[in-house]
Amino acid sequence: xxxxxxxxxxxxxxxxxxxxxxxxxxxxxxxxxxxxxxxxxxxxxxxxxxxxxxxxxxxxxxxxxxxxxxxxxxxxxxxxxxxxxxxxxxxxxxxxxxxxxxxxxxxxxxxxxxxxxxxxxxxxxxxxxxxxxxxxxxxxxxxxxxxxxxxxxxxxxx
Amino acid sequence: xxxxxxxxxxxxxxxxxxxxxxxxxxxxxxxxxxxxxxxxxxxxxxxxxxxxxxxxxxxxxxxxxxxxxxxxxxxxxxxxxxxxxxxxxxxxxxxxxxxxxxxxxxxxxxxxxxxxxxxxxxxxxxxxxxxxxxxxxxxxxxxxxxxxxxxxxxxxxxxxxxxxxxxxxxxxxxxxxxxxxxxxxxxxxxxxxxxxxxxxxxxxxxxxxxxxxxxxxxxxxxxxxxxxxxxxxxxxxxxxxxxxxxxxxxxxxxxxxxxxxxxxxxxxxxxxxxxxxxxxxxxxxxxxxxxxxxxxxxxxxxxxxxxxxxxxxxxxxxxxxxxxxxxxxxxxxxxxxxxxxxxxxxxxxxxxxxxxxxxxxxxxxxxxxxxxxxxxxxxxxxxxxxxxxxxxxx
Amino acid sequence: xxxxxxxxxxxxxxxxxxxxxxxxxxxxxxxxxxxxxxxxxxxxxxxxxxxxxxxxxxxxxxxxxxxxxxxxxxxxxxxxxxxxxxxxxxxxxxxxxxxxxxxxxxxxxxxxxxxxxxxxxxxxxxxxxxxxxxxxxxxxxxxxx
Numbered sequence: 197x198x199x200x201x202x203x204x205x206x207x208x209x210x211x212x213x214x215x216x217x218x219x220x221x222x223x224x225x226x227x228x229x230x231x232x233x234x235x236x237x238x239x240x241x242x243x244x245x246x247x248x249x250x251x252x253x254x255x256x257x258x259x260x261x262x263x264x265x266x267x268x269x270x271x272x273x274x275x276x277x278x279x280x281x282x283x284x285x286x287x288x289x290x291x292x293x294x295x296x297x298x299x300x301x302x303x304x305x306x307x308x309x310x311x312x313x314x315x316x317x318x319x320x321x322x323x324x325x326x327x328x329x330x331x332x333x334x335x336x337x338x339x340x341x342x343x344x345x346x347x348x349x350x351x352x353x354x
Numbered sequence: 355x356x357x358x359x360x361x362x363x364x365x366x367x368x369x370x371x372x373x374x375x376x377x378x379x380x381x382x383x384x385x386x387x388x389x390x391x392x393x394x395x396x397x398x399x400x401x402x403x404x405x406x407x408x409x410x411x412x413x414x415x416x417x418x419x420x421x422x423x424x425x426x427x428x429x430x431x432x433x434x435x436x437x438x439x440x441x442x443x444x445x446x447x448x449x450x451x452x453x454x455x456x457x458x459x460x461x462x463x464x465x466x467x468x469x470x471x472x473x474x475x476x477x478x479x480x481x482x483x484x485x486x487x488x489x490x491x492x493x494x495x496x497x498x499x500x501x502x503x504x505x506x507x508x509x510x511x512x513x514x515x516x517x518x519x520x521x522x523x524x525x526x527x528x529x530x531x532x533x534x535x536x537x538x539x540x541x542x543x544x545x546x547x548x549x550x551x552x553x554x555x556x557x558x559x560x561x562x563x564x565x566x567x568x569x570x571x572x573x574x575x576x577x578x579x580x581x582x583x584x585x586x587x588x589x590x591x592x593x594x595x596x597x598x599x600x601x602x603x604x605x606x607x608x609x610x611x612x613x614x615x616x617x618x619x620x621x622x623x624x625x626x627x628x629x630x631x632x633x634x635x636x637x638x639x640x641x642x643x644x645x646x647x648x649x650x651x652x653x654x655x656x657x658x659x660x661x662x663x664x665x666x667x668x669x670x671x672x673x674x675x676x677x678x679x680x681x682x683x684x685x686x687x688x689x690x691x692x693x694x695x696x697x698x699x700x701x702x703x704x705x706x707x708x709x710x711x712x713x714x715x716x717x718x719x720x721x722x723x724x725x726x727x728x729x730x731x732x733x734x735x736x737x738x739x740x741x742x743x744x745x746x747x748x
Numbered sequence: 749x750x751x752x753x754x755x756x757x758x759x760x761x762x763x764x765x766x767x768x769x770x771x772x773x774x775x776x777x778x779x780x781x782x783x784x785x786x787x788x789x790x791x792x793x794x795x796x797x798x799x800x801x802x803x804x805x806x807x808x809x810x811x812x813x814x815x816x817x818x819x820x821x822x823x824x825x826x827x828x829x830x831x832x833x834x835x836x837x838x839x840x841x842x843x844x845x846x847x848x849x850x851x852x853x854x855x856x857x858x859x860x861x862x863x864x865x866x867x868x869x870x871x872x873x874x875x876x877x878x879x880x881x882x883x884x885x886x887x888x889x890x891x892x893x
Contacts, residue, residue, distance in 0.1 A: 283855075286854075286855065287851060287854035287855055289854075289860065299889070299890065302887055302888070302889045303835055303889045306834070306835035306836075306837070306889055307831070307834055307835050309828075309834075309857060311837075311859045311860060312837065312859060312860075312881075312882075312886045313886060313887045313888075314885060314886055314887060315887050326885055329880070329881060329885055330885070332877075333860075333877060333881045334860070337862060337874060337877045337878075337881075338860045338861060338862060339845075339850050339860075339861045339862065339863055341850055341851045341854040341855075341861075342847040342850060342851055532843070532866075533843065536843070536864070536866050537761075537763050539866060539867055539868070540763075540767055540866075540867065540868045540871055541763070543867060543868035543869070544767070544770065544868055547868070569867065572866055572867075
C-alpha cells in the first residue's frame with residue numbers, strides 16, 4: 197500500500213475490534229486502503245510523517261481517522277490534542293471510537309476538536325452496522341477536506 | 355529673390371490645405387526657381403519653403419508639415435542623403451525626391467536604399483512632376499494601409515474585450531442560475547411525489563413535464579458553466595504526461611467502458627504543454643462520445659499520437675455510427691446536436707468544450723468520418739512551452 | 749440515542765428549510781427543528797440572548813455558508829472559539845463545492861461538510877443521513893445548563 201494513499205487510519209489496540217472494523221469496511225467497499233496503528237505513538241508518527249513514517253507527506257492525509265481512546269504509549273486524547281492542535285493536521289476528520297461511556301470524555305473530546313464520537317457497540321452486529329454507517333457517512337456523504345496540492349479533476353468539472 | 359530660409363510665396367491659410375507643401379533642400383536658389391517653375395507649369399499649386407542647412411531642414415520637417423521633399427545631393431558642407439537619415443531619425447514618413455546634378459549610378463542606388471522615393475536629374479526636370487505625383491500616390495496608399503491596420507488593431511482589441519465580457523456573463527449567469535433552478539427542481543419533484551394520483555391525471559402529466567424540463571435545464575446550466583470556465587480558469591500550463599492522464603481518464607470512465615463492452619486502447623502518448631485537467635477533459639469527452647455513439651458492433655476505440663512540427667497530433671478513432679461530412683463542422687458548435695433527444699442523451703456541449711480547450715492552446719480539432727463507418731477525431735496540442743518553442747525556432 | 753434532540757438549521761432560504769423539515773418529518777428520533785435566517789440570529793440563538801433567552805442549546809447545528817449579516821464562516825468561527833459552544837457539532841450544509849471553501853471550513857473547526865444536492869431525492873437522502881448519523885449513532889455531549 198502506498199503510504200501516501202491511505203484512506204483511513206485506524207488506531208486501536210484490540211485485535212478483535214480491528215478485525216471487525218476492517219471486515220465491515222471492506223464488505224462495503226468503503227476504503228481502498230486502511231492503515232492500522234496499534235498505539236498512540238505510531239498514530240502520531242503516521243500523521244506527523246515522522247519516525248517509521250518519515251516518507252509520508254503532509255500533502256496526502258488520510259480521509260478519516262478512527263481513534264480509540266485507550267491506547268498504549270500515547271493515549272487517544274493526547275493524539276487528538278496534538279492532531280487538532282497543529283495547523284498541518286487539524287483539518288483531518290477524526291472520529292473517536294471508544295468503549296468509554298464517560299460524559300467527561302465526550303465533552304473533552306468534542307472540545308478538543310474531535311469531529312465526532314462513537315461509543316463502540318458491545319453487540320457484534322451493532323458494531324458492524326456502526327462501522328458501516330460511519331464509513332458511509334464520513335467517506336461518501338461527507339466531503340473530506342481536499343489535501344493541498346491535490347486538485348480533484350472530477351470535482352473541478354462541476 | 356529673398357534670402358534662403360524664407361518662404362518664396364506667401365501662404366494664405368485658407369488655401370494652404372489645397373496647396374502642395376513642398377520643402378526644398380537646395381543651396382542654389384536659381385536651381386530652386388527652375389524646379390518650381392517646372393511644377394507650376396505642370397499645374398501644381400504649391401507652397402514652398404527652401405532650406406539649406408541641417409538645422410533648417412530639421413525645423414522645416416518638424417514645423418512645416420511638408421507633403422514632399424525635394425533635395426539636392428550636393429549641399430555644400432553636407433549631402434542630401436543625410437536629410438534622409440534625419441528624416442528617419444524623426445520617424446517621419448515624407449516622400450523624398452533627390453533632384454540633383456549628374457549622379458553616378460552607385461550614388462543614385464545608395465539614395466534609393468537610404469529611402470529616397472526617386473531621383474531626377476536637374477537637366478531632366480520634365481520628369482519631376484510625374485515623379486512627384488507617383489511619390490504622393492504611393493504615400494497616400496501607405497497612409498490608407500496604415501490606417502486600415504490601426505482600425506483592425508482597434509477592432510481586435512474591442513473584440514477581445516467583448517469576448518471577455520461575454521465569458522464573464524456566461525459564467526455569472528450560469529452560476530447564479532443554479533440556485534433558483536435547484537428550488538424549481540426540488541419542489542416540482544416534491545409536488546410530483548406528494549400529489550401523485552391525488553389530483554386529476556393531467557396534473558401528474560403536467561408536473562412530470564415541469565420536473566423534466568427543470569432537470570434538463572439543470573444539466574444544461576452545469577454544462578454551460580463548465581464551458582464558460584474553460585476560458586476563465588487560470589490554466590496551469592505545464593508539461594503534461596498524456597499517458598498518465600489517459601490512465602486517469604480510463605479509470606474515471608471505468609464503469610461506462612465496462613457497461614458498454616468497449617475496448618479502449620492507446621499507443622505511447624507524448625508530453626504536451628497544456629493544463630492537465632483540460633487535457634483530461636478533452637480525452638474524456640471524446641471517449642465518452644465514442645461510447646455514446648457506438649454502433650451494434652463491439653466498440654473499439656484507439657487513441658494515437660504523432661509528431662507534427664511543433665505540435666502533437668492526436669487521433670481518437672472509433673468504429674461507431676459515424677458522422678456525415680456535411681455535419682463535420684457544426685458538431686463543434688455549442689448545443690448543436692445531430693440526433694433527437696430520445697435517440698441519444700446529452701445536450702451537445704462536449705465537443706464545443708473540446709474545441710474551446712484545444713484552441714486555447716493554439717491547436718485545431720476536427721473529425722474525419724462517414725456516416726456508418728466510424729469517426730476519427732483529431733486534435734493538436736503544443737509539444738513545448740513558449741520558451742522552448744522559441745529556442746527550437748532559433 | 750437522545751430523546752427529542754434539538755436541531756438548529758441556519759439557512760437564509762426558507763425553501764431549503766422547508767425541504768429539510770419535509771425530509772425529517774416522521775423521523776424516528778423526533779428531532780425538534782428550529783431555524784434562523786442569518787448569522788446574527790444564529791449567534792443570538794446559540795448564546796440565548798434577546799428573544800432567544802428561553803431557548804435550549806441545540807444538539808446539532810446545520811449551517812449554510814451564504815448568510816446575510818454574518819456569513820456562515822463567521823458563525824462557525826464564533827461557535828468554535830466559545831468554550832461553551834464549541835462542543836456542539838456543526839455540519840456545514842452548503843451548495844458550494846469549491847475546494848477552498850471546504851478546506852476553510854475544516855480549518856475553522858467544522859465537524860463535517862455536506863454539499864446540498866441538486867435534486868430532491870439526493871437532498872432528502874443527505875438530510876436524513878445527517879440526522880441518522882448524529883442523532884442515531886454518534887454520542888453527543890449533554891447540552892444542559
